[in-house]
Amino acid sequence: MSNQVILQIAVPTPLRCLFDYLPPHNASSATLQTGMRIQVPLGNRKVIGILINKISHSKIDNSKLKTALQILDDKPLLPSTLIELISWASDYYQHPIGDCWHNAIPNSLRKGDNLELRTQKMLRLTVKGKGLPVGALQRAGKQKILLERLQQNGQLSGKQAQEEGISRPVIKALLDKQLIEEVTIEDQHAVLAHFATNQKGSETALSLNQQQQYAKESISKQLNQFNVFLLEGVTGSGKTEVYLQIIAEVLDRKCQALVLVPEIGLTPQTVDRFKRRFSCTIGVLHSGLNDRERLDAWLLSQRGQAGIIIGTRSAIFTPMANPGIIIVDEEHDLSFKQQDGFRYSARDIAVMRGQFEQIPVVLGSATPSLESINNAEYKRYQHLRLTERAGQAKDPEFNLLDIRHKPLTEGFSKPLLDAIEQTLKSQQQALVFINRRGFAPVLMCHDCGWIAECPACDIRMTVHREPPRLHCHHCELIKPLPNHCPNCQSQPLQQLGLGTERSEIALTQLFPTTPIYRIDRDTTQRKFAMENMVNDINQGGAAILVGTQMLAKGHHFPHVTLVAILDADAGLFGVDFRAPERMGQLLIQVAGRAGRAENPGSVYIQTHFPEHPLINTLITRGYPTFAHNLLAERQRLGLPPRSYMALLRSDHNDPDRVTRFLSEVRHTAERQALPLHLVGPLPAAIAKRAHRYRYQLLIISPQRRQLQQAIRSLIQSIETMASARSLRWSIDIDPQDMN
Ligand code: ADP
Ligand code: ZN
Ligand code: ZN
Numbered sequence: 001m002s003n004q005v006i007l008q009i010a011v012p013t014p015l016r017c018l019f020d021y022l023p024p025h026n027a028s029s030a031t032l033q034t035g036m037r038i039q040v041p042l043g044n045r046k047v048i049g050i051l052i053n054k055i056s057h058s059k060i061d062n063s064k065l066k067t068a069l070q071i072l073d074d075k076p077l078l079p080s081t082l083i084e085l086i087s088w089a090s091d092y093y094q095h096p097i098g099d100c101w102h103n104a105i106p107n108s109l110r111k112g113d114n115l116e117l118r119t120q121k122m123l124r125l126t127v128k129g130k131g132l133p134v135g136a137l138q139r140a141g142k143q144k145i146l147l148e149r150l151q152q153n154g155q156l157s158g159k160q161a162q163e164e165g166i167s168r169p170v171i172k173a174l175l176d177k178q179l180i181e182e183v184t185i186e187d188q189h190a191v192l193a194h195f196a197t198n199q200k201g202s203e204t205a206l207s208l209n210q211q212q213q214y215a216k217e218s219i220s221k222q223l224n225q226f227n228v229f230l231l232e233g234v235t236g237s238g239k240t241e242v243y244l245q246i247i248a249e250v251l252d253r254k255c256q257a258l259v260l261v262p263e264i265g266l267t268p269q270t271v272d273r274f275k276r277r278f279s280c281t282i283g284v285l286h287s288g289l290n291d292r293e294r295l296d297a298w299l300l301s302q303r304g305q306a307g308i309i310i311g312t313r314s315a316i317f318t319p320m321a322n323p324g325i326i327i328v329d330e331e332h333d334l335s336f337k338q339q340d341g342f343r344y345s346a347r348d349i350a351v352m353r354g355q356f357e358q359i360p361v362v363l364g365s366a367t368p369s370l371e372s373i374n375n376a377e378y379k380r381y382q383h384l385r386l387t388e389r390a391g392q393a394k395d396p397e398f399n400l401l402d403i404r405h406k407p408l409t410e411g412f413s414k415p416l417l418d419a420i421e422q423t424l425k426s427q428q429q430a431l432v433f434i435n436r437r438g439f440a441p442v443l444m445c446h447d448c449g450w451i452a453e454c455p456a457c458d459i460r461m462t463v464h465r466e467p468p469r470l471h472c473h474h475c476e477l478i479k480p481l482p483n484h485c486p487n488c489q490s491q492p493l494q495q496l497g498l499g500t501e502r503s504e505i506a507l508t509q510l511f512p513t514t515p516i517y518r519i520d521r522d523t524t525q526r527k528f529a530m531e532n533m534v535n536d537i538n539q540g541g542a543a544i545l546v547g548t549q550m551l552a553k554g555h556h557f558p559h560v561t562l563v564a565i566l567d568a569d570a571g572l573f574g575v576d577f578r579a580p581e582r583m584g585q586l587l588i589q590v591a592g593r594a595g596r597a598e599n600p601g602s603v604y605i606q607t608h609f610p611e612h613p614l615i616n617t618l619i620t621r622g623y624p625t626f627a628h629n630l631l632a633e634r635q636r637l638g639l640p641p642r643s644y645m646a647l648l649r650s651d652h653n654d655p656d657r658v659t660r661f662l663s664e665v666r667h668t669a670e671r672q673a674l675p676l677h678l679v680g681p682l683p684a685a686i687a688k689r690a691h692r693y694r695y696q697l698l699i700i701s702p703q704r705r706q707l708q709q710a711i712r713s714l715i716q717s718i719e720t721m722a723s724a725r726s727l728r729w730s731i732d733i734d735p736q737d738m739n
Contacts, residue, residue, distance in 0.1 A: 234395070
């Protein structure tokens with residue numbers, strides 16, 4: 001048969017291939033297009049897949065091919081650029097294409113819902129109703145009123161009818177007479193109202209300073225082509241103002257802007273800032289939405305009704321009818337990299353998407369990733385800099401506090417406490433940063449040295465006070481707090497180290513009349529808890545904020561003039577080669593909370609290593625020099641971004657199986673003489689998690705293409721290895737977190 005058509009479909013399975021099906025019986029294959037959803041049988045289930053290719057010959061015998069059940073769409077779900085982008089990502093990240101699609105589209109579309117905004121039932125006249133002679137229904141008063149209203153209006157919702165005094169029995173009577181009918185239509189009005197605010201476009205643009213102006217012009221004179229801009233601007237330098245003014249130009253051209261922000265950066269404050277500036281519809285996509293809200297925002301973007309779409313990581317796959325620009329704010333942020341399943345980087349995909357759609361991509365940060373700085377050095381990105389704070393705000397002043405041999409009160413040195421006191425006296429606010437939640441990270445017996453460890457993980461359990469417990473921050477196991485040592489029975493036990501809970505208690509005792517706000521995962525879980533605290537804090541007046549890195553991003557605290565970093569040392573000696581980069585970014589981001597309004601800010605950093613070159617470079621010469629030095633070191637060590645890396649992770653209850661498997665992979669690579677540098681198998685930083693032993697094999701190559709080809713061939717080998725069965729393994733391209 002020459003006109004035979006076989007459908008190649010991406011189905012949600014872990015297999016790295018497309019599945020072949022015969023077209024549904026009633027379908028004319030000419031109407032079938034790549035990117036349509038198709039329901040197919042898989043095993044004894046029915047699943048929803050995506051049509052990727054139409055071919056004329058399958059490698060599988062036609063008699064064994066199953067027939068697809070049903071086509072769900074009359075046009076592709078996504079524009080061809082995005083379809084290609086997903087195929088590219090599946091190939092680049094070596095991840096099954098069905099699962100890539102699964103990640104890229106809203107949940108309700110995966111489940112087979114229609115491409116429809118939320119709907120509403122409306123009443124309208126039937127043909128019979130329309131043909132009703134004048135004067136009919138003389139005596140049925142209310143029925144007559146409803147018919148007349150429908151003649152005037154075309155349609156009415158049940159609610160509108162009720163508001164006009166027409167009761168349900170009246171409606172039912174007319175429905176029974178088949179003079180009117182009830183139809184379901186999209187409720188555009190309700191959807192748009194859902195996204196609206198009363199601040200729409202009330203604010204005018206600020207007049208830009210010279211650097212901002214230069215950055216804006218560089219980008220806006222190249223709006224109709226692909227280019228990547230790295231906008232490196234110190235915290236408070238007015239990057240957001242630059243984004244807003246570029247977006248205004250994009251909207252003027254009737255195009256749309258997609259803005260990606262980090263998970264904890266997508267605050268109501270952020271969204272309000274956009275809403276104050278623009279009167280267009282702004283679609284917001286984040287993890288707190290239900291399926292309905294998510295699909296509504298997605299559809300508004302797909303149809304071109306939302307001028308701006310703001311979202312977190314997965315929003316990078318949102319289709320736009322008239323794509324104009326993609327902006328990735330805080331591009332260095334780890335939340336842009338998905339850490340499990342489809343391990344993509346939304347930042348990197350943004351750059352690729354810009355290329356496919358031929359639109360500019362702006363990556364903004366005060367502390368760009370070394371990857372982006374490297375790309376700028378190689379002139380792949382245009383580097384734009386904002387080196388000064390905008391408006392009246394001044395750069396904060398840094399103070400390194402040497403705490404060697406100094407007495408500490410619950411982790412606070414005397415000079416730091418004095419500085420906090422001064423700040424409070426002048427009715428300003430202090431922010432204390434500790435990157436650890438809970439009360440104390442270690443529970444220890446002073447007599448025998450026993451330490452509370454998680455039985456499932458290779459990690460210490462954290463002591464929490466509220467409610468009292470031992471908590472494993474890796475597997476979430478919770479155990480009661482013992483009051484004596486389970487090993488030697490002695491008591492009491494020692495709670496060592498500092499967490500946010502302990503600092504909060506200490507600060508309450510030290511500054512009993514000052515309001516203290518603790519901001520960490522434990523205090524912000526309830527809905528609006530964070531918003532309420534931020535509102536209170538921003539009322540002004542003396543206060544202390546104590547918290548984890550949740551404090552470092554997104555929020556604007558105009559009354560904070562002092563930032564204290566209780567312990568900067570952990571980042572200096574991390575096992576991950578990116579630890580110093582992350583430490584530098586975090587320090588600068590936290591420090592950037594100080595003095596963002598008219599009052600100048602100061603930053604106090606407590607350390608046992610005041611001479612450490614990394615910290616010194618960072619605070620005396622600034623992030624750009626710090627990053628430049630780190631990049632030179634990566635060059636020397638042959639590490640990313642000066643080389644390309646993939647990580648093969650594996651875990652199992654039996655550690656021997658894991659090492660045997662990874663060793664076999666290593667030998668296979670060596671036997672195939674693949675041009676790779678291999679390290680491992682090595683235990684992961686947390687070598688045991690939830691009873692599973694975790695090892696990894698590091699795969700490095702000086703060339704991206706070589707790495708890609710080698711990994712592809714290795715995966716093919718792994719899929720046939722007996723040792724690979726029954727354990728978990730995954731491949732992470734460009735891993736960000738080496739754990
Ligand atoms: P960033 O995004 O770089 O942290 P923002 O855009 O949030 O910086 O700007 C920081 C503060 O400076 C904001 O309060 C903003 O309104 C103000 N600002 C930005 N640009 C200007 C400008 N050109 N003139 C005056 N104030 C400005
Ligand atoms: Zn003991
Ligand atoms: Zn655990």
